[in-house]
Amino acid sequence: MKVGLFIPCYVDQFYPNAAIATLELLEKQGIAVGYPARQTCCGQPMANSGYEHLTEGCNSLFVDNFAGYDYIVTPSGSCALHLKEHLHTKKNNGVALGMRKKIYELTEFLTDVLKVKKLDAKFPHRVGLHQSCHGQRGLKLAQMTELTAAPFSKPAALLGMVEGVELVPLTRPDECCGFGGTFCVAEEAVSVKMGKDRVADHEQNGAEYITAADLSCLMHMEGILHRKNSSVKVIHIAEILNGVKEEVV
Amino acid sequence: MKHHADLAEVFNKDEERVDWHDETLWWVRQKRDKASHQIPDWEELRETASQIKLNVLSDLANYLEQFEKQAIANGVTVHWAADAKEHNQIVHAILQEHGITQMVKSKSMLTEECHLNHYLEEQGIGVIDSDLGERIVQLANEPPSHIVLPCIHKKKEEIGEIFHEHLGSKKGEDDPQILTETARTHLRSTFLTRKAALTGVNFAVAETGEFVVCTNEGNADMGAHLADVHIASMGIEKLIPQRKHLGVFLRLLTRSATGQPITTYSSHFKKPRPGQQMHLILVDNGRSIQLGREDFRNSLKCIRCGACMNTCPVYRRSGGHSYHTAVAGPIGSILAPNLDMKQYADLPFASTLCGSCSNVCPVKIDIHDQLYKWRQVIIKEGYGDKKKTLAMQAMAFTLSNPSAYRIAGKAGRVVMKYAPFAVNNSLNPWYKQRDMPKPPKQSFGEWYSEHRK
Numbered sequence: 142m143k144v145g146l147f148i149p150c151y152v153d154q155f156y157p158n159a160a161i162a163t164l165e166l167l168e169k170q171g172i173a174v175g176y177p178a179r180q181t182c183c184g185q186p187m188a189n190s191g192y193e194h195l196t197e198g199c200n201s202l203f204v205d206n207f208a209g210y211d212y213i214v215t216p217s218g219s220c221a222l223h224l225k226e227h228l229h230t231k232k233n234n235g236v237a238l239g240m241r242k243k244i245y246e247l248t249e250f251l252t253d254v255l256k257v258k259k260l261d262a263k264f265p266h267r268v269g270l271h272q273s274c275h276g277q278r279g280l281k282l283a284q285m286t287e288l289t290a291a292p293f294s295k296p297a298a299l300l301g302m303v304e305g306v307e308l309v310p311l312t313r314p315d316e317c318c319g320f321g322g323t324f325c326v327a328e329e330a331v332s333v334k335m336g337k338d339r340v341a342d343h344e345q346n347g348a349e350y351i352t353a354a355d356l357s358c359l360m361h362m363e364g365i366l367h368r369k370n371s372s373v374k375v376i377h378i379a380e381i382l383n384g385v386k387e388e389v390v
Numbered sequence: 391m392k393h394h395a396d397l398a399e400v401f402n403k404d405e406e407r408v409d410w411h412d413e414t415l416w417w418v419r420q421k422r423d424k425a426s427h428q429i430p431d432w433e434e435l436r437e438t439a440s441q442i443k444l445n446v447l448s449d450l451a452n453y454l455e456q457f458e459k460q461a462i463a464n465g466v467t468v469h470w471a472a473d474a475k476e477h478n479q480i481v482h483a484i485l486q487e488h489g490i491t492q493m494v495k496s497k498s499m500l501t502e503e504c505h506l507n508h509y510l511e512e513q514g515i516g517v518i519d520s521d522l523g524e525r526i527v528q529l530a531n532e533p534p535s536h537i538v539l540p541c542i543h544k545k546k547e548e549i550g551e552i553f554h555e556h557l558g559s560k561k562g563e564d565d566p567q568i569l570t571e572t573a574r575t576h577l578r579s580t581f582l583t584r585k586a587a588l589t590g591v592n593f594a595v596a597e598t599g600e601f602v603v604c605t606n607e608g609n610a611d612m613g614a615h616l617a618d619v620h621i622a623s624m625g626i627e628k629l630i631p632q633r634k635h636l637g638v639f640l641r642l643l644t645r646s647a648t649g650q651p652i653t654t655y656s657s658h659f660k661k662p663r664p665g666q667q668m669h670l671i672l673v674d675n676g677r678s679i680q681l682g683r684e685d686f687r688n689s690l691k692c693i694r695c696g697a698c699m700n701t702c703p704v705y706r707r708s709g710g711h712s713y714h715t716a717v718a719g720p721i722g723s724i725l726a727p728n729l730d731m732k733q734y735a736d737l738p739f740a741s742t743l744c745g746s747c748s749n750v751c752p753v754k755i756d757i758h759d760q761l762y763k764w765r766q767v768i769i770k771e772g773y774g775d776k777k778k779t780l781a782m783q784a785m786a787f788t789l790s791n792p793s794a795y796r797i798a799g800k801a802g803r804v805v806m807k808y809a810p811f812a813v814n815n816s817l818n819p820w821y822k823q824r825d826m827p828k829p830p831k832q833s834f835g836e837w838y839s840e841h842r843k
Contacts (some may be wrong), residue, residue: 150789153834155827160834164842176838179792186789189743189762191769192782198790278745286423287701287749289432313416317703321742328740329819330399334408334707335742336824364824 144174145210147203147244149220149356150182156356159377163216163247166383170255174214177206183215185223189322193227201230204237213243214250216379218276218354221246225280246280247379248354252295257302262384265305269348270297271339271362272315273355282354286315296354299382306381309346316342320361336365344373351375391714393736398708412706414542419700421649422750429645439638440754443691446596446629447681453596453629454672460599461670464661469671474504477673481506481588481621482513484669488619490515490586496603496610497521498590499537499694500623500673502716506588517588518580520609522573529556535710537717538647538696543709577609587613589659591624591670592693593639597632600660601670604643604653611657621669622659626677627690639693642752646695680728685763689724691753698747698757704740713737720747724760727768735773738764796835 144167148160167174183203184196203224207213215221224244230237251257272294276282283294300306319325319335326332340362343351351366351373353359359375366373376385402408426432446453458468471477477500485493493510495501495517507517507528519528523540527533529552534540541549550564559572589610594601601622603610614620630639636656644650662668681687699705699719710718715726715734723737738761747757768774788794820826832840 148834150795155829157830157832157834157837161837164838176842178835178839181792181795182789184789187782187786189765190778190782191739191765191774192779192786193766194770195782195786198786202790202792274742274744274746278749285746285749287746289427289429315746317742317744317746319703319742321744324739324742326819328395328398328704329822330395330402331704331707331740332742333823334402334405335703338412338707360827361824364820364826367825368823 142172143209143211144172145207145213146174146176147180147183147207147213147215147220148176149215149217151360152217152356155360156377159216159356159379162377162379162383162385163214166247166251166379167214169261169383170251170257172255175210180206183220183223184227185220186322188223188227196227197231200228200237201232203228204230204233204240207240207243208236211243212245212250212254213240214245214247216247216354216377217356218246218273218280218282219357221249222275222279246276246282246354248276248296248299249280249282251299251382257299260299260302260382260384262302262382263304264381264385266349267307267309267347268300268381269309269311269343269346269351270294270300271318271343271351271353271355271358272296273353273358274315274317276354277315283315296352296378300352300378303381303384309343309348311342311346313342318358318362320358322357325361332361333365336361340365340371340373344371348373350381352378352381354378391733394708394712394714394740395736397712397714398704398740401709401712402707408707410545411543411709415700415706418539418648419697419750422646422697422700423649425645425649425651429641435638435642436752436754439642439693439752440691442630442635442638443753444688446631447627447687447690450626450629450681453631454626457594457596457599457629458672460597462599464599466599466661466668466670469669471671471673471675473675474673477504477623477671477675478506478509480669480671481623482510482515484619484621485510485515485586488585488667490619492516492518492584493586493588494518494520494580494584494613494617495588496590496605496613497524497540498588498623499534499717500590500625500675501588502534503675504623504673506623518577518584520577520580520607520613521605522570522607522609525573525577526552529553533711533716535718536696536699537694537719543711577612581609581612581616584613585617586619586621587617588621588623589614591622591628592643593630593636594624594628595631595633595636596629598660600633600658601628602636602640603657603659604640604655605657606648606650606654608655611655614657614659615663618665619667619669620659620662621671623671623673626672626674627692643693643695646697646750646752676729680725683728686724686728686760688755689721689728689757689760691755692721692725693753695752697750697752701746701750702741703744703746704742708740713740720757720761721755724755724757724764727764731768731771732773735768738762738768
């Protein structure tokens with residue numbers, strides 16, 4: 142099994158620890174992981190702003206980088222969803238469309254492909270799980286409260302394999318944090334209010350850490366937590382699943 | 391003209407009020423969850439409704455002709471209006487014909503869309519809205535902020551003030567029971583004295599030519615049954631093929647809207663009673679154009695339950711008026727650009743694309759996907775901001791060129807300088823109320839080339 146690791150641009154630039162944890166976590170499962178050096182971005186920042194027509198360069202770069210892999214795994218539900226729904230190129234569209242089926246968000250890959258049943262990790266903390274919308278409603282990583290359907294959660298199941306993790310219940314388990322790509326600045330007032338409310342839900346329910354399968358949500362919430370000097374920290378789910386060392390946090 | 395973001399910013403100046411608005415609508419969303427989760431085949435019901443509407447939209451012309459034929463046979467006068475103006479003129483002509491200068495009107499979002507009240511007032515005709523919420527916003531001289539709960543943005547103390555000023559209730563009165571009684575007395579005399587009543591239409595049945603109006607207050611019935619002339623206005627998408635399909639839609643509508651099993655009144659109108667005239671106006675107003683837009687056609691399935699508004703985290707924190715259109719919220723944001731792409735270019739961007747709207751929609755409209763698609767259309771048609779276009783082009787260039795990306799990244803992680811959350815200065819909206827993570831010493835790419843090669 143050849144797995145290509147896709148580290149989205151802002152994770153590469155701002156959250157290398159989450160990327161390292163993703164790589165190590167996959168390697169621990171005995172997987173050969175390749176990281177194509179010329180990768181950049183999934184193209185979503187342009188596309189969600191209405192500029193999908195400017196993503197050709199990004200897309201063909203992505204296709205060139207990841208052709209030849211059996212699976213493409215990324216620690217971001219939002220980027221994974223965007224690629225699954227929109228990856229296309231003018232010169233190599235057959236390959237691009239085929240590639241859509243090979244793209245997996247990390248927790249989805251661990252659950253559905255590797256069928257991970259146990260993890261060697263410890264994280265003795267009260268953790269609030271933020272259900273990032275694109276992962277949850279787009280990739281169906283977890284059941285959605287709107288639907289009349291049986292509950293499940295791939296990220297929560299994985300967190301359940303980590304020693305010491307205590308998941309705190311949330312008053313609104315799957316409300317959006319308000320990041321929303323360029324929405325976070327174009328609609329600054331509402332974006333921040335949504336973030337404040339989301340963070341407050343975790344705080345009021347006693348979370349020490351907020352985790353998620355998407356760093357964009359976490360970056361937004363971290364920005365709000367930091368501004369108000371909150372003691373609550375954010376951490377990408379890969380770092381918990383990989384067995385984070387306290388001092389690295 | 392103000393955009394959603396500006397209007398939402400104003401709304402957010404009073405955070406306590408935003409919290410109250412959010413909680414109020416969240417409570418309605420929870421009632422909806424409770425009601426829908428009690429129906430084991432809820433998801434199948436949604437799918438069935440969606441398919442029935444798809445069938446209607448696929449053969450709309452024939453269903454409309456069938457409906458018209460049946461309605462005429464029942465003794466109803468049928469009118470066709472190509473747009474809002476024609477609709478308003480038809481209503482006015484009917485009233486003029488009978489020498490009527492005062493009309494009572496129950497809930498009809500279509501007449502809001504057509505700005506009927508304003509038009510009729512200019513012609514010297516007085517309209518009184520008989521839905522309690524609509525009456526309140528009418529007295530306050532405001533448009534409804536929600537399609538099902540028109541005055542959900544008003545607190546009971548504010549309603550007390552309005553009633554004190556206009557209906558003579560005691561100053562400072564804020565007991566909902568007493569305020570409702572005040573409105574009831576006022577509206578009762580309206581119902582008794584109006585010779586014409588206008589209602590909306592929730593469902594029109596093609597096979598029988600009848601139409602169904604759903605209210606909780608019985609105000610549509612009060613108006614229609616007491617008036618000599620009943621005018622019903624409906625968008626051409628309101629059709630369902632057969633009466634039996636009401637069993638699907640009536641189960642979905644109010645559970646989705648308020649969490650009730652069914653509206654208090656689901657009134658069937660088929661023919662005028664002896665001596666009464668019944669007019670039905672079939673209004674297009676852009677619907678045929680929307681039907682022709684393949685990506686947006688499904689928006690015409692909407693049964694106006696308002697569930698997408700109640701669940702929308704943006705709507706709850708920006709209020710209905712920030713959408714500056716008759717139908718606010720997620721569904722309004724995919725309907726409005728069809729009517730005027732320039733004026734409503736901002737609305738498809740007033741969303742995080744979280745997808746909750748599509749999940750609660752009883753007819754399974756892919757609302758958040760349509761928001762994404764409208765963004766593409768609006769930018770391509772040239773209604774985007776020029777500065778944003780330049781930034782996007784620069785960002786697309788950088789992200790298409792690995793070496794440019796590496797260099798940009800190295801120089802203080804400025805790959806993000808084209809992205810929304812840029813350098814830390816007061817001009818960048820990110821920093822008004824948020825911080826950015828400290829740039830790490832190394833990017834992952836740099837770390838990888840040191841540790842894994």
